[in-house]
Amino acid sequence: MEINWKDVFLNDLTFTFATEIVVRTLIMFLLILTLLRLSGKKGVRQLSIFEVAIIIGFGSAAGDPMFTKDIAIIPSVIVLITILLLYRGITWVAAKSEAFESILEGKPMYVIEDGQFVLTDEDLTFAKDEFLAELRQQSIEHLGQVRVAILETTGNVSFYYYNDDDTKPGMPVLPKVYNLKSENIPDQGDYACTYCGNVTHIKVSQHQCGRCKKKEWVKAIDTLRLT
Ligand SMILES: [Zn+2]
Numbered sequence: 001m002e003i004n005w006k007d008v009f010l011n012d013l014t015f016t017f018a019t020e021i022v023v024r025t026l027i028m029f030l031l032i033l034t035l036l037r038l039s040g041k042k043g044v045r046q047l048s049i050f051e052v053a054i055i056i057g058f059g060s061a062a063g064d065p066m067f068t069k070d071i072a073i074i075p076s077v078i079v080l081i082t083i084l085l086l087y088r089g090i091t092w093v094a095a096k097s098e099a100f101e102s103i104l105e106g107k108p109m110y111v112i113e114d115g116q117f118v119l120t121d122e123d124l125t126f127a128k129d130e131f132l133a134e135l136r137q138q139s140i141e142h143l144g145q146v147r148v149a150i151l152e153t154t155g156n157v158s159f160y161y162y163n164d165d166d167t168k169p170g171m172p173v174l175p176k177v178y179n180l181k182s183e184n185i186p187d188q189g190d191y192a193c194t195y196c197g198n199v200t201h202i203k204v205s206q207h208q209c210g211r212c213k214k215k216e217w218v219k220a221i222d223t224l225r226l227t
Contacts (some may be wrong), residue, residue: 025066046154048105105153112149116197144170145225169220181218191217
């Protein structure tokens with residue numbers, strides 16, 4: 001099989017059409033900007049799943065007429081306006097109905113309560129190490145500093161902290177400390193279950209967590225949160 005490099009890079013591109021591509025791109029770009037402003041969305045730092053779907057539809061409809069000879073701009077504009085109206089319509093309904101909103105965007109979920117991971121029947125949608133990274137991003141050193149953590153529908157995590165007097169021993173999240181986890185308990189003390197964050201005083205190895213029934217522990221720490 002021989003690759004025709006001219007086809008790969010140029011195909012039947014002429015200078016005239018190359019110029020046309022520049023004009024088409026300018027027009028589509030201005031259209032996208034205008035329509036995104038009309039969508040009412042203020043920024044895109046965090047997109048919900050629903051918004052990502054809209055953006056994908058938008059991008060596809062807007063991109064094709066930039067460089068495809070057979071695709072005119074008006075049909076693409078019709079697609080864009082339809083998507084925009086759909087977006088505005090759906091957000092309008094979502095603003096009226098909480099049930100509809102949670103079907104569309106999911107629900108905020110408690111991940112930490114009282115310095116421990118919340119045990120739910122449904123699996124967390126993200127990995128433990130990702131979540132520990134999230135804690136470190138907030139300069140949290142152990143779970144005992146956190147009263148509540150909520151996973152928002154945008155993927156952000158909201159944290160509420162204990163004040164210094166209420167901070168309790170908790171599972172450390174710094175890698176060097178967390179990775180000392182083991183089923184062996186060298187000497188007695190307060191240990192945190194690495195699965196659920198439950199802190200217990202343990203004297204012997206192979207101790208089973210009273211909360212989640214797992215057996216892996218890491219020494220609990222109780223440093224205060226520096227703000
Ligand atoms: Zn546990």
